[in-house]
Structure formats: C-alpha cells, structure tokens
Amino acid sequence: MLVVCQHFWPESFRINDICDFLGNKGCDIExxxxxxxxxxxKFPEGYGYFKNRRQVRGGVRIRRAFEIPRGxxxxxxxxxxxxxxxxxxLFHIPRLLTKNFDKIFIYQLSPVIMSVAxxxxxKLKKTETTMYVLDLWPENLYSVLNIRSPFLRSIARSVSHWHYRHVDKLVVLSEKMKAQMLExxxxxxxxxxxLPQACEKIYEAEDHDDNLRKRFSKGFNIVYTGNxxxxxxxxxxxxxxxFLKNEGLHDINWIIVGDGMSRKWLEAEVTKAGLQDIFYFEGQKPVEDIPKYTDIADVLLGCLVKSNLLEATxxxxxxxxLASGKPMVLAMDGEVHDLINNTIRCGYAGPTEDTSQLARNILKVYSLSTAERKQMGKRGKDYHFKHFERxxxxxxxxxxIFK
Incomplete structure (x- = not known):
C-alpha cells in the first residue's frame, strides 16, 4: 500500500496513527x-536535505521527497x-511505478496539490486511490489568505477540484462536506x-504532572491545544x-499549548492588550504530554474563523x-455546534468570532461546581467511546479502502 502525505513522523499528524493501525492489520506500507x-x-536534529531521506518506522518504509522548510x-x-x-x-514516480501497490491512500492536508504524485x-498503474479530505480546498486556502481576485479564485478552484475528481474514493468529515463533494x-x-477523524488512544489517558499541577494550582485554567x-x-x-479581566475575573489562566505561523503575532497581541500576566505559552509538546495539560484544565478551548468549509467539519x-473527558467551550459554527450543545451536552459552542458569547460561555463553566464540570466532561468521554473510538x-x- 502506498500512502502519500506531505507530513509524517516525526511530525505529529494523525496519519502516523493510521499507518500504525493499518500496519497492525497486515498492510505492507510505503x-x-x-x-x-x-x-x-526548521528541520529537527538528524534531518536535512541529505539526512534520513529513507527510514523505516514500525515496519513502515518512509521515502522523503525534497521540501523547503516553512522557516x-x-x-x-x-x-x-x-x-x-x-x-x-514527481521525481519519485518512476521508482514508485516499479512497485505493485494494491491500494493508494492519500491523507490530504494543505495544500491539496500534495496529492498529485x-x-x-x-492512474498509470490503474490502482484504486482513496483520499481522506481533511482540508477542503480552495475553501481552506481562503480561510488563511484573503484572496479577492476572481481570476485567482477560479484557478484555485479548478486546480483543487481536479484533484478530488481524479481519485476513486473519498473520505470526508461530515455530511455537509459529502454533499459538497458529490456536487x-x-x-x-x-x-x-x-468518517470523523479518530484521535490517538493517548488522549483517553488520565495523566498528571506534579510540576504542572503546582504551577497552575490557583485559578481557573482554560487550556488550548493545537495549531x-x-x-x-x-x-x-x-x-x-x-472582557473577562475587565469584569473582575483575575484568576483565569489562559494556557496555550502548541505552535504555528501566528504564534509570534499572538504573543505580541497578548502583550499589547496587557494580558501577559495571565497567558502562558507552553510551545509545541509531544502528543504524549497533552494529557498532562488536559488534566489541569477546568475547560478546553477551541475557536475558528467564519468559513463555509469549517462549518462542514x-x-x-x-x-x-471529547476523549479527554473535560468540558469545552468553542466558538465554532456548523455541525459541531449542535453536537456539543444538544447531542452530547459536554460544553458550550457559540458562533464563530462572537467575543461576547465566548466570554459568556466561559462564565457558565466558571460558575459550575467541580462535580458539575466533571459530569459535563464525562458525557463527552462516554460519547467518544460509543461513537468516535479509534x-x-x-x-x-x-x-x-479495501472493499
């Protein structure tokens, strides 16, 4: 089986776990x-343009194409x-054509053109190809870059749709996305x-770190993890x-676990707003450490910009x-809104970019007793095991893939 994705171990993406699972099911994976x-x-230690271009991890053979780092x-x-x-x-295609793959699986993140090889x-080998669409293009591009030119939008749309039309099967994240793909x-x-994304089993673990518990033993901990x-x-x-600080809530700790292209901007904005005493930037952490942060969380945080794409996921x-068993507060639209507020009732999801509603929802969780928060988180974890377990x-x- 050939798997294509620009991102793979040692980067922390869920394609790593998918390959582990498929390998344990007997798949021979490259x-x-x-x-x-x-x-x-930046390249991590041990990697570079001429270092570790071929590796084996857990029986999975890894072939690394040239890539300019994000800097x-x-x-x-x-x-x-x-x-x-x-x-x-594209330069790896001749070698790949010498091999007899039964199936090809593309884990499509951004950009969609990562799928082309x-x-x-x-097509050349007449091998059935399945694409798992995590970032719907060009909509995902528009959520990051404000592209207004009709000409450029037309090019982005045509290129993106070409990729989706030229695979045999598609896996998508929601019914709304399926309707878009059918069209x-x-x-x-x-x-x-x-098929929603399966999270690794590690997120279900209950883990704690004495130093973290001591650092954040005072106050109400809002934890964000991710990009x-x-x-x-x-x-x-x-x-x-x-808003919450001006309302007199000075005991809230905003704990940001992750990294990404907007981190420096965010740190500057936090300082500009005079919030540097209550925001804590923990940086990128191994996935194994994330349960230590959800352990100290009173509530977990998630926000998205307005986007038709993001509403569909x-x-x-x-x-x-959900797997962590903690309540959550989200500023997101679409299917997740109904899932969290009505189906599971494991937190509060308000509209995207609605500051006042986000603040009110945080206040709702802030006002709950510890027992009420635990019950709210338990509903999420129970639902996870029933519907979303790995x-x-x-x-x-x-x-x-193999039907």
Whole structure:
C-alpha cells in the first residue's frame, strides 16, 4: 500500500496513527512524504536535505521527497513549502511505478496539490486511490489568505477540484462536506463516506504532572491545544480575555499549548492588550504530554474563523477534547455546534468570532461546581467511546479502502 502525505513522523499528524493501525492489520506500507519541519519551520536534529531521506518506522518504509522548510512562517516561505513537496514528489514516480501497490491512500492536508504524485501513480498503474479530505480546498486556502481576485479564485478552484475528481474514493468529515463533494466530483454516494477523524488512544489517558499541577494550582485554567494559525481566530480569544479581566475575573489562566505561523503575532497581541500576566505559552509538546495539560484544565478551548468549509467539519481538536473527558467551550459554527450543545451536552459552542458569547460561555463553566464540570466532561468521554473510538473509526476506514 502506498500512502502519500506531505507530513509524517516525526511530525505529529494523525496519519502516523493510521499507518500504525493499518500496519497492525497486515498492510505492507510505503509512505511518500516530505522533510519534517512543521510547525517550527526548521528541520529537527538528524534531518536535512541529505539526512534520513529513507527510514523505516514500525515496519513502515518512509521515502522523503525534497521540501523547503516553512522557516519563519511568512506567506512567502509557506508558499515555497507548499509547492516544493508536490513538485519534488514527481521525481519519485518512476521508482514508485516499479512497485505493485494494491491500494493508494492519500491523507490530504494543505495544500491539496500534495496529492498529485499519488494520483498520477494510481492512474498509470490503474490502482484504486482513496483520499481522506481533511482540508477542503480552495475553501481552506481562503480561510488563511484573503484572496479577492476572481481570476485567482477560479484557478484555485479548478486546480483543487481536479484533484478530488481524479481519485476513486473519498473520505470526508461530515455530511455537509459529502454533499459538497458529490456536487464537485459527480461520484456515486457509495464512493464517498463520512468518517470523523479518530484521535490517538493517548488522549483517553488520565495523566498528571506534579510540576504542572503546582504551577497552575490557583485559578481557573482554560487550556488550548493545537495549531496557532489565522484559521483559529485568536482575535476572538484575546477580546474575550480582555472582557473577562475587565469584569473582575483575575484568576483565569489562559494556557496555550502548541505552535504555528501566528504564534509570534499572538504573543505580541497578548502583550499589547496587557494580558501577559495571565497567558502562558507552553510551545509545541509531544502528543504524549497533552494529557498532562488536559488534566489541569477546568475547560478546553477551541475557536475558528467564519468559513463555509469549517462549518462542514468536526475539527480534530474537538475529537481529542471529547476523549479527554473535560468540558469545552468553542466558538465554532456548523455541525459541531449542535453536537456539543444538544447531542452530547459536554460544553458550550457559540458562533464563530462572537467575543461576547465566548466570554459568556466561559462564565457558565466558571460558575459550575467541580462535580458539575466533571459530569459535563464525562458525557463527552462516554460519547467518544460509543461513537468516535479509534478502533471503531479506523476499522471503518480500513474496510472502505479495501472493499
């Protein structure tokens, strides 16, 4: 089986766990990926243009194409990063054509053009290709870059839709996204399934760190874990933090665990707003450390910008939060809104970019007793095990790929 994704171990993406699962199911896997540099923008120790281009991890063979690192995460460097992997991956096609893959699986993050080598190999070898669409393009592009030119939008739309039309089967995150894909591709409904992202088992673990508990033993802890990028609408978070501080709530700790292209901007905005005494930037952490942070959380936080694409998804962050068994407060629209507020009742989801509603929802959780918060989080964890548990979802993925 050939797996194509620009991002792979040692970067922390869920394709790592999917490959582990499929490998344990008996799949012989080769991964075509790029050089690790996300989210720091730098190659980690032991990696470079001429280092560790071929590796084996847990029986998975790894083939790394050339990739320009994201560097300081400027728009120009991200552009170079986005085009370097798809272009260089084309040079691996001749070698891949000498191999007999039964299936090709594309884990499609941004940019969509990371998929091109997998599509070409599938067409030339007449091998069935399945794409898991995590970032719907060009909508995801528009959530990060304000592209107004109708001409440029037309190009982005045509290129993106070409990739979706030229795979055999699609895996999407929601019914709304499935409806979009049916319209874009003209595929039969049997060739597109809805499958939320499975989170790693580690997120279900109850772990604690004595030092963290001591550092944040006083106050109400709001914990955010994940990427720090324009799509997360941290403007909304800062405005809510200012509002709550002005309301006299000085015991709230905003704990940000993660990194990304907007981190420096966010740190500057926090300082500008006079919030540096209540915001804590913990940086990028190994996935194994995340349960130590959810352990100290009174509530977990998630925000997104307004986007038709993002309304059509249940973000991976939400899946991890459910598994942790802690209540959550979200500023998100779409399917996740109804899921959290009505179906599970494990927190409060308000509209995207609605500062006042986000602040009010935080106040609701702040006002609850410890027992009430635990019960709210338990409802989320129970729902996770019933509907979103890793083996349940990944077995469905395996069966769809190989049916």
């Amino acid at each position: 991964v075509l990926c790029g050089l690790p540099n996300y989210p720091s923008g 300081s995460n400027t728009n120009f460097r991200i552009f170079l990063n986005y085009i370097s992997f798809p272009f260089s991956s 997998g599509i070409i190999v599938g 874009i591709t003209g595929k039969s409904a049997d060739n597109i399934i809805v 720090i990028s324009p799509a997360q609408s941290f403007e909304t978070v800062i405005e809510a933090a200012v 249940i973000p991976a962050k939400v899946m991890s939060y 083996s349940l979802l990944l077995n469905k993925l395996h069966d769809f």
